[in-house]
Amino acid sequence: MFKPLDPLLHSELRLAVMSLLIGAESAEFPYIKEQTGATAGNLSVQLDKLATAGYITVEKTFKGKRPCTLCSITPVGLKAFEEYVETLREYLNPSQ
Amino acid sequence: MEENMNLTAERSLEIIRNSIERSQRAIAKNSGLPLMWWGICVMVFALIIEYLWKNHGGPAWNFLWFVMWVVGYIGNRVIDKKNETVPTTFVGKTIGHVWSTFGIFCGGIGLILGLIAGGVIPVKCIVPDTYINCLVYMNITSIISLCFGIASTIMGLVLQNRPIQVCGLVAGFGGFFAALYYPMHQMYVMAVVALIGLVIPGLIVHFQSKK
Numbered sequence: 001m002f003k004p005l006d007p008l009l010h011s012e013l014r015l016a017v018m019s020l021l022i023g024a025e026s027a028e029f030p031y032i033k034e035q036t037g038a039t040a041g042n043l044s045v046q047l048d049k050l051a052t053a054g055y056i057t058v059e060k061t062f063k064g065k066r067p068c069t070l071c072s073i074t075p076v077g078l079k080a081f082e083e084y085v086e087t088l089r090e091y092l093n094p095s096q
Numbered sequence: 097m098e099e100n101m102n103l104t105a106e107r108s109l110e111i112i113r114n115s116i117e118r119s120q121r122a123i124a125k126n127s128g129l130p131l132m133w134w135g136i137c138v139m140v141f142a143l144i145i146e147y148l149w150k151n152h153g154g155p156a157w158n159f160l161w162f163v164m165w166v167v168g169y170i171g172n173r174v175i176d177k178k179n180e181t182v183p184t185t186f187v188g189k190t191i192g193h194v195w196s197t198f199g200i201f202c203g204g205i206g207l208i209l210g211l212i213a214g215g216v217i218p219v220k221c222i223v224p225d226t227y228i229n230c231l232v233y234m235n236i237t238s239i240i241s242l243c244f245g246i247a248s249t250i251m252g253l254v255l256q257n258r259p260i261q262v263c264g265l266v267a268g269f270g271g272f273f274a275a276l277y278y279p280m281h282q283m284y285v286m287a288v289v290a291l292i293g294l295v296i297p298g299l300i301v302h303f304q305s306k307k
Contacts, residue, residue: 028183
C-alpha cells in the first residue's frame with residue numbers, strides 16, 4: 001500500500017518553489033518567479049499556501065530603498081519535502 | 097508553470113531535478129566572473145610591476161599590489177551589482193569565504209613582509225635570532241602561490257569540479273617553486289599562477305553554468 005503524496009507539495013509550481021529553496025538559505029521573489037516562469041499573482045498565491053502550512057517563511061524587507069520579499073524553507077518544510085521524495089521513491093521502486 | 101495536481105511520480109522528480117540544476121547553474125554563473133576579474137587583475141599588475149621593476153627602479157614597485165586590491169575590489173562591486181540576484185546558499189557562501197580568507201592572508205603576508213623590508217617590524221619577529229645568520233629566505237611568491245592553490249582546490253572540491261581541483265594543485269605546487277627564478281622574474285610566475293588558479297577556473301565555471 002503506497003503512502004499518499006502530500007497534496008500541498010504535489011503541484012508543479014509549489015514543488016518547483018520548494019526544490020529551489022531546498023538548497024538555499026533564502027531566495028528573493030523575482031528569482032523564484034524567473035526560475036519557475038510563473039506569473040507574480042499565481043506565485044504569490046502558492047507562496048501564501050506554503051507559508052500558511054508552515055513550509056516556508058516569507059519575509060518582507062528592504063534592499064536599499066526597494067522592497068524585497070525573501071522566502072526560505074522551514075524545518076517543517078524540509079521534513080515534508082524529504083517525506084515527499086521518499087514516497088516518490090516508493091512509487092518508482094515498489095520492490096524496495 | 098501552471099497549477100497541475102495530476103503529476104506522475106516521474107514528472108515530480110523531473111521538476112525537482114530541473115529546479116535544483118537551474119538553481120545550481122545560476123549560483124555558479126555568479127562565481128565565474130569575479131574569479132576571472134581578480135585573475136586578470138593579478139596578471140596585469142604582475143606584468144606591470146615586472147616591467148617597472150626592470151626598467152624604472154627596483155622592487156619598491158611592489159607597492160602597486162595594494163593598488164591592485166583597491167582596483168579589484170571596485171571592479172568586484174560593479175560585477176556584483178550587474179550579476180543577477182541569486183539565493184544565498186551554503187556553496188556560494190563557502191566559495192566567498194574561501195577567497196575572502198585567501199585575500200586577507202595574502203594581503204596580510206604582503207603587508208608584514210613589506211613592513212619588515214622597510215625596517216618597521218624587526219626581522220626577528222619572523223626569523224628567530226638563532227637562525228638569523230643561516231640565510232633563511234622567505235619567498236613571498238611561493239607562499240602566495242601555495243595560498244592560491246589551496247583556495248582553488250577547495251573551490252574545486254566544493255563545486256565537485258575535477259578540472260578546477262587540478263588547476264588548484266598545478267597553480268599551488270607549480271608556483272611554490274618560484275624561488276628558482278630571480279625575484280623580478282617571479283612576477284611572470286605570479287601571472288601564470290593567476291591564470292591557472294583563477295582565470296581558467298573562472299572560465300570553467302562561467303561556461304559550464306551556461307550549458
